[in-house]
Amino acid sequence: MKNGITFPLGFLAQGVEANIKKQTLDLAVIFSEVPCQTAGVFTTNRVQAACVKANRELIGRKTRAIVINSGNANACTGLQGEKDNRQMMTLAAECLGIKPEEVLVASTGVIGVELPMDKVESGINKACASLSKEGGENAAAAIMTTDTFPKTAIAEFTIGGKTVRMGGMAKGSGMIHPDMATTLIFITTDAVISKECLQQALQDSANISYNMISVDGDTSTNDMALILANCQAGNVEITAVNSPEYQIFREALDRINISLAKSIARDGEGATCLIEVEVSGARQDQDARQVARTVVSSSLFKAAVFGKDANWGRIICAVGYSGIDIDPDIVDICLGRQQVARKGAGVDFDEEMAKQDLSEEEVKVQINLNQGEGRAVAWGCDLTYDYVKINAAYRT
Amino acid sequence: MKNGITFPLGFLAQGVEANIKKQTLDLAVIFSEVPCQTAGVFTTNRVQAACVKANRELIGRKTRAIVINSGNANACTGLQGEKDNRQMMTLAAECLGIKPEEVLVASTGVIGVELPMDKVESGINKACASLSKEGGENAAAAIMTTDTFPKTAIAEFTIGGKTVRMGGMAKGSGMIHPDMATTLIFITTDAVISKECLQQALQDSANISYNMISVDGDTSTNDMALILANCQAGNVEITAVNSPEYQIFREALDRINISLAKSIARDGEGATCLIEVEVSGARQDQDARQVARTVVSSSLFKAAVFGKDANWGRIICAVGYSGIDIDPDIVDICLGRQQVARKGAGVDFDEEMAKQDLSEEEVKVQINLNQGEGRAVAWGCDLTYDYVKINAAYRT
Numbered sequence: 168m169k170n171g172i173t174f175p176l177g178f179l180a181q182g183v184e185a186n187i188k189k190q191t192l193d194l195a196v197i198f199s200e201v202p203c204q205t206a207g208v209f210t211t212n213r214v215q216a217a218c219v220k221a222n223r224e225l226i227g228r229k230t231r232a233i234v235i236n237s238g239n240a241n242a243c244t245g246l247q248g249e250k251d252n253r254q255m256m257t258l259a260a261e262c263l264g265i266k267p268e269e270v271l272v273a274s275t276g277v278i279g280v281e282l283p284m285d286k287v288e289s290g291i292n293k294a295c296a297s298l299s300k301e302g303g304e305n306a307a308a309a310i311m312t313t314d315t316f317p318k319t320a321i322a323e324f325t326i327g328g329k330t331v332r333m334g335g336m337a338k339g340s341g342m343i344h345p346d347m348a349t350t351l352i353f354i355t356t357d358a359v360i361s362k363e364c365l366q367q368a369l370q371d372s373a374n375i376s377y378n379m380i381s382v383d384g385d386t387s388t389n390d391m392a393l394i395l396a397n398c399q400a401g402n403v404e405i406t407a408v409n410s411p412e413y414q415i416f417r418e419a420l421d422r423i424n425i426s427l428a429k430s431i432a433r434d435g436e437g438a439t440c441l442i443e444v445e446v447s448g449a450r451q452d453q454d455a456r457q458v459a460r461t462v463v464s465s466s467l468f469k470a471a472v473f474g475k476d477a478n479w480g481r482i483i484c485a486v487g488y489s490g491i492d493i494d495p496d497i498v499d500i501c502l503g504r505q506q507v508a509r510k511g512a513g514v515d516f517d518e519e520m521a522k523q524d525l526s527e528e529e530v531k532v533q534i535n536l537n538q539g540e541g542r543a544v545a546w547g548c549d550l551t552y553d554y555v556k557i558n559a560a561y562r563t
Numbered sequence: 564m565k566n567g568i569t570f571p572l573g574f575l576a577q578g579v580e581a582n583i584k585k586q587t588l589d590l591a592v593i594f595s596e597v598p599c600q601t602a603g604v605f606t607t608n609r610v611q612a613a614c615v616k617a618n619r620e621l622i623g624r625k626t627r628a629i630v631i632n633s634g635n636a637n638a639c640t641g642l643q644g645e646k647d648n649r650q651m652m653t654l655a656a657e658c659l660g661i662k663p664e665e666v667l668v669a670s671t672g673v674i675g676v677e678l679p680m681d682k683v684e685s686g687i688n689k690a691c692a693s694l695s696k697e698g699g700e701n702a703a704a705a706i707m708t709t710d711t712f713p714k715t716a717i718a719e720f721t722i723g724g725k726t727v728r729m730g731g732m733a734k735g736s737g738m739i740h741p742d743m744a745t746t747l748i749f750i751t752t753d754a755v756i757s758k759e760c761l762q763q764a765l766q767d768s769a770n771i772s773y774n775m776i777s778v779d780g781d782t783s784t785n786d787m788a789l790i791l792a793n794c795q796a797g798n799v800e801i802t803a804v805n806s807p808e809y810q811i812f813r814e815a816l817d818r819i820n821i822s823l824a825k826s827i828a829r830d831g832e833g834a835t836c837l838i839e840v841e842v843s844g845a846r847q848d849q850d851a852r853q854v855a856r857t858v859v860s861s862s863l864f865k866a867a868v869f870g871k872d873a874n875w876g877r878i879i880c881a882v883g884y885s886g887i888d889i890d891p892d893i894v895d896i897c898l899g900r901q902q903v904a905r906k907g908a909g910v911d912f913d914e915e916m917a918k919q920d921l922s923e924e925e926v927k928v929q930i931n932l933n934q935g936e937g938r939a940v941a942w943g944c945d946l947t948y949d950y951v952k953i954n955a956a957y958r959t
Contacts, residue, residue, distance in 0.1 A: 212884045511639055513676070
């Protein structure tokens with residue numbers, strides 16, 4: 168993937184073994200040769216890791232680097248945790264010759280355990296000493312926890328004749344090896360864009376991508392998406408959200424974010440398939456979002472997909488308890504290639520074909536509420552024995 | 564259990580094989596020798612089975628019988644479903660010599676499939692022909708779906724020198740053999756009580772019992788709790804919710820409902836233990852309720868309990884995303900006999916003792932938010948391989 172977050176001009180990265188976990192890449196550094204506009208969105212959990220608190224302060228200011236560790240979330244670690252986070256900023260800043268306030272931090276892993284700062288320190292030193300374009304690959308691997316594959320995406324587009332690049336990497340909310348489910352997303356771009364436009368684009372794009380995936384409904388203490396724009400592409404600055412240039416930028420960002428979001432859902436812990444739920448005909452988009460998320464989060468429906476069971480009753484049931492004022496007697500449902508319910512009641516369908524469609528890598532559900540024009544898509548995965556296995560005993 | 568719902572004076576019941584399911588009791592009738600005050604609470608799912616719609620009309624009126632079938636939910640079955648439900652009322656009324664409007668109906672099972680009315684009819688005939696006190700036992704068995712044991716409870720208390728009796732039976736939201744998770748609860752009493760007091764008592768009692776259990780967060784199209792009071796005990800009528808007599812009645816009802824609720828949680832599909840989450844120190848009871856329910860519903864926490872893993876990070880994480888404005892830095896958590904977190908951070912505890920406590924039939928979690936006097940208790944069960952197995956392929 169052309170190294171993901173190092174694809175845009177002026178970005179370098181590396182991922183190294185810091186031994187926070189056992190014998191695997193577990194610490195990454197992303198570095199920009201020049202200061203970047205910085206935007207971020209963060210977990211809504213009231214319990215927030217030290218890195219989330221510290222990063223919030225830096226959003227809207229110019230930063231140049233991100234340090235990421237897996238294996239330890241540095242959450243519920245009190246004042247020591249805040250001190251350790253600050254120390255990570257200082258250590259990276261010293262190595263990179265920049266200011267601590269130019270360093271963002273992201274941690275993922277077990278909750279309530281203090282960071283092994285000696286290991287973190289040598290990892291930061293090692294990563295900063297070997298930054299490169301190719302290092303983007305190791306960086307994407309170093310942020311994995313229970314992920315089964317690294318998740319990267321890139322995009323290239325043109326604004327006013329200038330080529331602009333964007334790269335991204337993510338780790339899954341697979342959940343929790345060794346402990347807490349965390350979704351981390353890092354995007355880099357060489358676009359010239361104002362900080363206000365950057366923040367708006369990230370928020371809106373996250374709403375239709377990361378905020379539309381569900382693995383198990385738990386929200387982590389460490390979730391975040393960060394974007395750095397180092398303005399090296401030389402395009403005329405994007406300064407208005409209603410400009411055509413902003414639209415081009417936003418479309419590229421959506422492509423990357425939706426691609427990473429689907430990778431995260433597909434790689435949900437124990438998952439055997441990606442589930443896509445498209446809801447149309449809602450009174451408004453917000454209603455469609457809520458219905459789509461409710462269906463894709465239903466344990467019953469997720470288990471039925473795992474069992475290749477065309478159990479549309481569980482779909483309409485989830486639609487019913489989504490909290491949206493739907494009329495069950497006008498709901499239509501398609502599963503894979505076939506309609507399975509019309510006006511809220513079952514229609515004859517080919518069970519064999521349904522079983523085939525449920526055996527695909529991507530299982531599609533379309534729900535038409537027939538109430539209006541609102542529309543949304545959500546992604547998730549099936550619920551399997553392995554989900555339980557992975558989560559039953561990972562701390563001990 | 565002295566036959567559960569036939570324990571009060573004047574109630575008879577029976578459970579029979581109607582062959583809606585294969586070779587097992589699957590149809591029950593409860594009958595009162597005289598008309599009863601009737602109260603009920605119903606699913607909040609917007610998709611509602613025919614029986615739910617029909618019963619809503621009868622609440623507050625006097626009824627005398629309840630017909631219950633398992634194996635088919637008669638939900639999402641359109642006009643034919645409503646007609647079939649009406650037919651069940653008529654058939655039972657004819658057998659029992661009462662009016663169709665005196666018959667309540669409850670169905671549980673697969674969604675979207677029409678009832679086999681010939682089988683239902685012969686089942687109703689058979690059950691009505693063999694009503695007895697002892698039949699209460701078969702009735703409790705006939706309403707089971709994936710339940711592994713029948714759930715009954717009785718209470719006896721005194722109002723103004725008169726002995727009053729109450730009995731109850733429930734089926735679990737174990738979820739879904741062959742399909743839909745449904746919680747059905749039926750309570751009978753010979754108390755003399757006004758319909759307003761009866762409805763109020765049932766609603767308030769359901770709020771601290773059935774509304775505080777979670778197996779998997781899915782809400783069925785058929786959930787209901789019904790109570791019939793046939794006024795045979797001869798006590799002075801309970802007519803005011805602030806009277807001491809009402810309090811006595813309510814306490815007995817709470818005992819029965821909490822006992823049945825805990826049975827349902829304990830028997831959650833695939834469960835190996837009951838989890839009790841007590842939240843104290845909330846600003847108000849409502850906040851405590853929400854936090855308790857969020858924790859007991861967390862897939863991550865439930866899987867950790869199955870793995871006997873004293874993973875308090877998942878508890879505080881769920882507290883954090885409950886939607887309540889808690890302060891993570893003052894939260895205390897006890898797991899079993901030990902404190903595991905103080906002021907939002909971990910404390911040293913004996914891992915071996917924690918593992919023992921997590922291996923009990925009842926696992927207790929106490930969370931003190933240290934913000935006020937609000938308090939609530941919720942019940943659930945662990946998340947196991949068997950939950951996935953049971954739900955993966957039960958329709959086909």
